[in-house]
Amino acid sequence: MSNTTEQLLRQATVSTFEELAFLFLEDECAIPDGDAPLDAIAAVDFHGPMRGRLLIRASSNLLPVIASNMMGEDAAQHRPMQRDALGEIANVVCGNLLPMLAGSEAEFRLDAPQWRADMTDARDGDASITRVRFGVEDGRAQAELFVFTGLAWLAATRPEHATA
Amino acid sequence: MAFNVLIVDDSAVMRAMIGRTLRLSGLPIASILEAPNGEVGLRLLNEEWVDLLLLDVNMPVMNGEEMLRLIRADERTRDLAVIIVSTEGSGTRLAALQAMGAAIVHKPFPPETLRDTILRVTGVTDVEYYGTAAATSDSLDF
Numbered sequence: 063m064s065n066t067t068e069q070l071l072r073q074a075t076v077s078t079f080e081e082l083a084f085l086f087l088e089d090e091c092a093i094p095d096g097d098a099p100l101d102a103i104a105a106v107d108f109h110g111p112m113r114g115r116l117l118i119r120a121s122s123n124l125l126p127v128i129a130s131n132m133m134g135e136d137a138a139q140h141r142p143m144q145r146d147a148l149g150e151i152a153n154v155v156c157g158n159l160l161p162m163l164a165g166s167e168a169e170f171r172l173d174a175p176q177w178r179a180d181m182t183d184a185r186d187g188d189a190s191i192t193r194v195r196f197g198v199e200d201g202r203a204q205a206e207l208f209v210f211t212g213l214a215w216l217a218a219t220r221p222e223h224a225t226a
Numbered sequence: 227m228a229f230n231v232l233i234v235d236d237s238a239v240m241r242a243m244i245g246r247t248l249r250l251s252g253l254p255i256a257s258i259l260e261a262p263n264g265e266v267g268l269r270l271l272n273e274e275w276v277d278l279l280l281l282d283v284n285m286p287v288m289n290g291e292e293m294l295r296l297i298r299a300d301e302r303t304r305d306l307a308v309i310i311v312s313t314e315g316s317g318t319r320l321a322a323l324q325a326m327g328a329a330i331v332h333k334p335f336p337p338e339t340l341r342d343t344i345l346r347v348t349g350v351t352d353v354e355y356y357g358t359a360a361a362t363s364d365s366l367d368f
Contacts, residue, residue, distance in 0.1 A: 077334060078334050080334075081334035081335065081336055082243070082333070082334040129239070132239060132242075132243050133239060133242040133243055133246060134242075134246050137242050143238065143239060143242070146237065146238055146239045147239045149237070149239070150237050150239045150240055150243075153237070153313065154313050154333045154334050156313070157284075157312070157313020157314065157315060157333065158313055158315065158333075158334075160315055161315025161316070162315075166315055166316060166317035167316070167317060167318065168316065169316045169318065169319065170315075170316070171284065172284050172313075174236060174286065175237075
């Protein structure tokens with residue numbers, strides 16, 4: 063994937079965190095605690111001309127902050143809602159990234175976000191196509207794009223996003 | 227007039243977030259109903275009076291496009307004010323939804339965008355309900 067794809071993933075992730083969760087992401091190299099664990103994972107699978115997965119990993123200490131900023135203090139007390147909040151972030155990042163990547167003519171279907179409590183990668187043996195990392199408050203966040211099928215379609219229709 | 231609002235979205239987080247935005251917007255809200263998909267949403271529309279529908283597109287059981295099509299086909303609900311609140315990026319799908327008379331708010335959205343769109347589709351003006359200075363973008367403080 064090209065640098066353009068990384069830029070698009072960065073753009074979609076930053077704007078989603080800012081507008082949905084009122085959190086401002088910093089470049090990872092600028093954060094004081096670069097070792098904060100990325101131990102909370104939300105995944106969204108997408109289907110269409112390309113099939114793949116968008117993962118958002120975040121430090122679990124950020125979950126109450128994300129949920130509180132999105133829904134208010136009361137709703138954010140509940141752990142399932144905290145997880146769902148990260149899932150909704152993944153959903154919105156994915157929904158915004160795909161048309162930027164594949165064009166607005168392409169039609170995709172997004173599965174409901176899945177919460178992943180372990181550190182298992184998207185699929186055995188698959189490497190992420192592109193990944194962006196950030197510092198945020200007292201933790202970290204990372205967005206990863208996996209494309210399982212459809213790279214040939216992307217190369218044919220949007221070569222600027224498929225070339226290395 | 228106070229609005230009865232129905233929020234149809236499969237994400238409980240997004241329903242809570244939209245509801246919170248509505249409550250903080252300064253709009254007169256009588257009730258906020260919620261449904262996780264179009265099928266449940268249609269059932270609520272049959273049971274309750276709703277002035278405004280905020281509708282997601284990508285949902286299980288019945289998606290937003292199908293729900294909107296059924297709403298427009300029903301004499302009782304064909305004129306209902308509908309705002310699509312979605313990440314949908316397909317130009318074809320968005321055009322189809324707009325052709326059915328829905329306004330579009332793209333996620334992620336600043337709260338004032340949702341409020342301004344509600345004011346526009348309902349025909350309510352700031353002046354009519356809140357005075358000229360009541361509902362400026364700056365007043366929506368989260």
